[in-house]
Amino acid sequence: MKRVPLIFLLITAFWMMGLSTLTWAESPKDPSPPPTAEEMEDEYKDEEPLTIPDPLEPFNRAMFTFNDKLYFWVLKPIAQGYGEVVPETARVGVNRFFNNLGFPIRFINCLLQGKFKGALSEFGRFTINTVWGIGGLLDPAGDEDINLKAYHEDLGRTLASYGIGHGIFIMWPVLGPSSLRDTVGSAGDLFLNPVSYVEPWYAGEAIKGYDKVNEVSLRIGDYESLKEAAIDPYIAVRNAYIQYRKQAGGRQGFITPPAKEKNIEGKP
Amino acid sequence: MKATRTIFLILILILFLPPAAKATTALETVRKNVNQVLEILRDPSRKAQFAKEIKEDRIRPIFKEMFDDVELSKRTLGRNWSVLKPNQQEEFVTLFRRILENAYADKILSYKNEEVVFDRESMIGPNRAEVYTRVITSSKQIPVVYRVILKDGTWRVYDVVIENVSLVQNYRSQFNDILSKDTPEKLLEIMRNKLREKKS
Numbered sequence: 001m002k003r004v005p006l007i008f009l010l011i012t013a014f015w016m017m018g019l020s021t022l023t024w025a026e027s028p029k030d031p032s033p034p035p036t037a038e039e040m041e042d043e044y045k046d047e048e049p050l051t052i053p054d055p056l057e058p059f060n061r062a063m064f065t066f067n068d069k070l071y072f073w074v075l076k077p078i079a080q081g082y083g084e085v086v087p088e089t090a091r092v093g094v095n096r097f098f099n100n101l102g103f104p105i106r107f108i109n110c111l112l113q114g115k116f117k118g119a120l121s122e123f124g125r126f127t128i129n130t131v132w133g134i135g136g137l138l139d140p141a142g143d144e145d146i147n148l149k150a151y152h153e154d155l156g157r158t159l160a161s162y163g164i165g166h167g168i169f170i171m172w173p174v175l176g177p178s179s180l181r182d183t184v185g186s187a188g189d190l191f192l193n194p195v196s197y198v199e200p201w202y203a204g205e206a207i208k209g210y211d212k213v214n215e216v217s218l219r220i221g222d223y224e225s226l227k228e229a230a231i232d233p234y235i236a237v238r239n240a241y242i243q244y245r246k247q248a249g250g251r252q253g254f255i256t257p258p259a260k261e262k263n264i265e266g267k268p
Numbered sequence: 269m270k271a272t273r274t275i276f277l278i279l280i281l282i283l284f285l286p287p288a289a290k291a292t293t294a295l296e297t298v299r300k301n302v303n304q305v306l307e308i309l310r311d312p313s314r315k316a317q318f319a320k321e322i323k324e325d326r327i328r329p330i331f332k333e334m335f336d337d338v339e340l341s342k343r344t345l346g347r348n349w350s351v352l353k354p355n356q357q358e359e360f361v362t363l364f365r366r367i368l369e370n371a372y373a374d375k376i377l378s379y380k381n382e383e384v385v386f387d388r389e390s391m392i393g394p395n396r397a398e399v400y401t402r403v404i405t406s407s408k409q410i411p412v413v414y415r416v417i418l419k420d421g422t423w424r425v426y427d428v429v430i431e432n433v434s435l436v437q438n439y440r441s442q443f444n445d446i447l448s449k450d451t452p453e454k455l456l457e458i459m460r461n462k463l464r465e466k467k468s
Contacts, residue, residue, distance in 0.1 A: 095407065228374055229367070232442045235442045240433045244431070
């Protein structure tokens with residue numbers, strides 16, 4: 001009789017050991033691997049922020065103003081009106097549905113980057129959420145007990161992983177900030193987007209427009225606060241774009257050049 | 269029997285001590301400060317007309333404690349820091365702190381009804397750490413990372429990274445752009461105007 005609790009204890013201990021090694025192993029990836037001290041040191045040693053060539057700046061600034069007006073005069077009022085009518089839960093569901101539909105983009109681009117774990121995770125998410133999540137309206141795969149992570153890969157990031165740089169910054173009317181590389185990427189991703197195959201073409205565009213309005217209705221205030229905080233909103237958006245694209249790519253094991261051997265203490 | 273139990277105990281200790289020992293004050297400091305700010309923002313007794321100003325007045329001292337404004341300014345200006353004369357540097361620090369206070373207050377104000385989760389901290393240097401937090405809204409989770417530096421025994425924030433975008437880097441790109449075309453005096457004037465338009 002006396003043995004039983006001990007065995008239990010041992011089993012519990014082993015189980016906990018397994019569990020804690022698991023969480024230890026996983027925690028550095030969530031949400032992003034902490035940069036090493038050398039990287040941080042480098043980041044602040046080089047005083048230039050991430051930059052991107054912007055030879056089209058006059059055009060881009062004009063387009064930025066255009067998009068700004070488009071947002072405040074058209075997109076925001078529509079999204080707000082829509083948000084008044086449709087409850088948030090429904091809008092979150094719609095957003096998930098469209099995200100789920102974008103599965104081929106993420107899956108193929110994971111494969112193109114050799115991220116097989118990501119591809120597997122995406123495949124699992126798509127299957128589970130389509131079947132048990134009512135076509136993607138719910139996200140049971142993201143629940144804590146299944147916890148399959150989404151890998152937001154796209155062709156722009158695939159090209160980046162092949163060593164292709166941004167090229168130049170482009171502010172597209174309506175579509176917003178992008179770069180030469182990411183524009184090519186987005187164009188390629190269109191072929192992987194199921195909505196692109198909806199006939200007639202304007203029905204497909206209408207669906208995309210609806211997706212956009214729905215998304216904006218969930219993010220009202222984000223652009224406003226960025227603009228409010230900025231000294232020069234155009235530069236702020238441009239920099240936020242390249243930071244976002246760079247780090248989001250780095251989030252899942254993007255290949256970074258090995259940091260140079262450096263003494264953290266600052267001794268030569 | 270005794271031996272197994274001892275081994276088991278040691279195992280438990282090995283497993284649980286490192287994280288416990290690592291849970292130093294960086295995360296706790298950030299948690300304390302953020303919670304204080306949220307508490308003021310959520311205070312229902314201040315629904316009066318001037319609630320916003322009163323809240324801002326109460327939040328300001330917390331910010332002062334929370335952020336290392338000189339470090340922030342230096343990092344944001346980078347190489348251009350030394351281009352400014354000492355009195356300009358001084359004014360820059362003051363102006364920039366107020367701009368950041370407004371920006372951060374706006375951002376955190378929009379999160380006031382959301383849950384903030386403090387996940388973990390990781391050391392990124394001998395006296396620097398990153399504190400990982402998440403703001404959980406009904407539709408999404410927003411990762412917010414506080415970069416803190418230990419000075420005189422206190423952890424102070426020198427950068428906030430919201431959704432992977434570093435505030436310091438973002439401002440640095442803007443200041444660099446202005447200083448590449450204009451004088452430091454002009455930059456200070458732009459900042460003064462920015463604060464004035466916010467007031468009105």
